[in-house]
Structures are given as structure tokens and as C-alpha cells.
Amino acid sequence: MTVFKPSRREMMKLAAMAPAFALPALGAATGARAQLGAPAGANATHFRFTLGEARLTILSDGYFSIPPTGLGVNADPAEVSAFLERHYLPTDESYSHTNHLLIETGEAVVLVDVGSGSRFMPTTGRLIANMQAAGIDPASVTHVVITHAHPDHIWGIRDDFDEPLFPDAEYIIGAAEHAHWLQDDLVNKVAPEDQQFVLGAVNSLTLDGVEWRLLEDGDEVTPGVRMIATPGHTPGHMSVMLDSGGKQVIALGDAMSHAYTNFTHPEWFNGFDADGEQTVATRMRLLDMAATDRIAILGYHFPFPGVGHVLREGDSWRFLPALWQFEG
Numbered sequence: 001m002t003v004f005k006p007s008r009r010e011m012m013k014l015a016a017m018a019p020a021f022a023l024p025a026l027g028a029a030t031g032a033r034a035q036l037g038a039p040a041g042a043n044a045t046h047f048r049f050t051l052g053e054a055r056l057t058i059l060s061d062g063y064f065s066i067p068p069t070g071l072g073v074n075a076d077p078a079e080v081s082a083f084l085e086r087h088y089l090p091t092d093e094s095y096s097h098t099n100h101l102l103i104e105t106g107e108a109v110v111l112v113d114v115g116s117g118s119r120f121m122p123t124t125g126r127l128i129a130n131m132q133a134a135g136i137d138p139a140s141v142t143h144v145v146i147t148h149a150h151p152d153h154i155w156g157i158r159d160d161f162d163e164p165l166f167p168d169a170e171y172i173i174g175a176a177e178h179a180h181w182l183q184d185d186l187v188n189k190v191a192p193e194d195q196q197f198v199l200g201a202v203n204s205l206t207l208d209g210v211e212w213r214l215l216e217d218g219d220e221v222t223p224g225v226r227m228i229a230t231p232g233h234t235p236g237h238m239s240v241m242l243d244s245g246g247k248q249v250i251a252l253g254d255a256m257s258h259a260y261t262n263f264t265h266p267e268w269f270n271g272f273d274a275d276g277e278q279t280v281a282t283r284m285r286l287l288d289m290a291a292t293d294r295i296a297i298l299g300y301h302f303p304f305p306g307v308g309h310v311l312r313e314g315d316s317w318r319f320l321p322a323l324w325q326f327e328g
């Protein structure tokens with residue numbers, strides 16, 4: 001099987017085929033984003049804090065835009081639009097961040113997801129550069145954990161020469177996720193617009209030089225870090241729970257992908273959730289657990305740095321972003 005290396009033209013074709021990841025304005029600014037103006041120069045690309053004994057760094061892989069028509073596909077589109085407008089969000093695109101959790105425990109350096117790499121979108125694939133800017137040597141990563149095998153989470157596994165980017169790490173993914181993408185002939189069982197995602201997942205999961213450790217719900221990655229099954233967005237999607245000094249944070253992956261709709265309307269699912277009803281059931285369980293046990297969460301696609309808490313408000317919830325602290 002050949003490696004998928006799209007040109008810009010192919011990317012546009014792919015974008016047209018795959019509405020979930022379509023680019024309404026590749027590289028161009030859109031008017032409706034401008035509730036606040038675009039930054040003049042670059043902003044920070046990492047955010048560092050501690051949890052118990054662990055040092056945590058949120059690292060950005062960049063950003064991309066998807067059409068908001070993919071949000072809340074089981075709701076009235078007019079209601080979704082009105083919701084976005086009320087929350088000062090653009091109604092012609094959904095601006096998606098990519099927040100990676102890096103956990104340093106003293107013995108282990110765990111990276112959750114590897115981003116898009118250089119073959120997905122021009123605005124993503126910045127993880128390695130941002131890691132270096134944060135003073136973290138990619139070679140120091142001991143464990144790479146993949147939440148699910150979508151392009152923005154796994155295609156960054158290889159460099160431009162098809163070598164694994166984290167040569168000394170152990171690679172971990174949920175057993176069900178691994179089995180789903182590597183099932184016989186999946187590429188011919190899915191809709192044409194999903195075929196590149198399947199090829200990309202298969203190419204990533206079969207990369208030379210990477211051995212996978214396949215884990216189940218509750219299995220330990222390294223002391224203090226374990227997997228929790230959060231299926232729905234993909235069949236074998238898993239999230240990562242860190243427990244240190246009596247405090248916890250869950251890197252959700254895409255078990256929740258929107259910091260507003262997912263909390264106020266947890267019953268809405270998105271066009272890119274493989275199983276909408278299962279996604280909602282998983283989300284309800286996560287929201288209840290995080291609010292009840294006061295567990296911090298990190299949303300991969302939430303506004304950077306995407307870490308915060310869950311507040312229960314009657315039958316719905318609200319995301320409370322963590323305080324940005326400049327020094328300890």
C-alpha cells in the first residue's frame with residue numbers, strides 16, 4: 001500500500017469529498033472569525049502546569065477549520081447556527097485547535113497523540129517545532145499514546161522520510177481501535193470520502209519501526225497513567241487518565257470535540273462521530289464523572305490550551321477553562 005501524500009490539489013479534492021475535514025478557505029482569513037481581530041505576530045504554542053508530582057505541557061500542533069455544518073447534525077441547523085452566534089463563534093467555519101498533552105512523571109515522558117504531520121493540512125504539523133520551542137527533545141519521549149487513528153491524531157507518526165518521529169518510544173493504542181482500522185479490506189467497505197482516512201490510518205499503524213502495545217479499558221500505560229475506553233467518535237476511541245498526588249486529568253482526545261456545544265447540548269453529535277448515539281452516551285458518562293469527581297479535562301480541539309473543569313448546571317454542563325498561570 002502506498003503512503004498517502006496529497007498535493008494541494010488533491011487536498012482540495014479530499015476536502016471536497018470529506019465534509020468533516022473540508023477547508024472552506026485554505027490559508028485565507030474569513031470575516032466571521034473576527035469577533036476579535038487576528039493576532040499581530042505569533043502567540044504562545046505551549047502551556048505548562050503541574051498536577052500532583054507530574055509536570056504537564058500542552059503543546060499545539062496548529063489549527064484547522066471545518067464547516068460548522070458538521071456540528072450537531074442531529075439538531076435543527078437553525079438552532080445550531082443561533083447557538084454559535086450567541087456564543088460569539090463564527091457560523092461559517094469551526095476553528096479547531098489541536099492540544100497535545102505531554103506528561104513528565106520523573107521516570108516516563110508520555111505524549112498523547114502525534115498530530116497531523118506534514119501530509120494533512122498546511123496549518124497543522126507544528127507539534128515537533130512547538131515541542132522543541134518548549135525545550136522538550138522529541139527523543140526523550142518514552143511512551144506515545146494514540147487516542148484514535150484519525151489524520152489529525154496519528155498521521156504525524158512519521159517524518160518526511162517515513163521514519164518514526166519518536167524512535168525510542170513505546171507506541172500504545174486501544175486494541176479495538178487497532179483492530180478496527182486493520183480489519184480486512186476496510187478501505188472497500190467505507191464510503192469513498194472516507195477512504196483516504198482508512199489508508200492514512202492503515203499506513204500509520206503499519207509503519208516500519210513501530211511496535212504497538214494494545215491496551216484495554218483500565219490498562220496502565222506507565223504508573224499513574226491509564227487508558228479509559230471512550231468509544232463513539234471512532235469504534236475503539238480511548239482517552240488517557242493521569243493520576244498524580246490524588247489529582248486527575250483526562251486527555252479526552254475527541255470523546256468531546258467542542259468546548260461549547262458538547263457541554264450545553266451534550267445530546268448533539270457531530271458529522272464526524274462514527275456512532276453518534278454511542279458518542280453521546282460516552283460524553284454523558286465523562287461529563288458526569290468529571291463534574292462529580294472534580295477531574296480536570298483536556299479537549300484536543302478545545303480553544304488552546306483546552307484544559308479546565310466541568311461545571312454541572314441542571315441538566316447540562318459548562319466548560320471552565322483553567323487559569324493561565326505565568327510562573328509557579
Ligand SMILES: [Zn+2]
Pocket residue numbers: 150152153254300301
Ligand atoms: Zn480530531
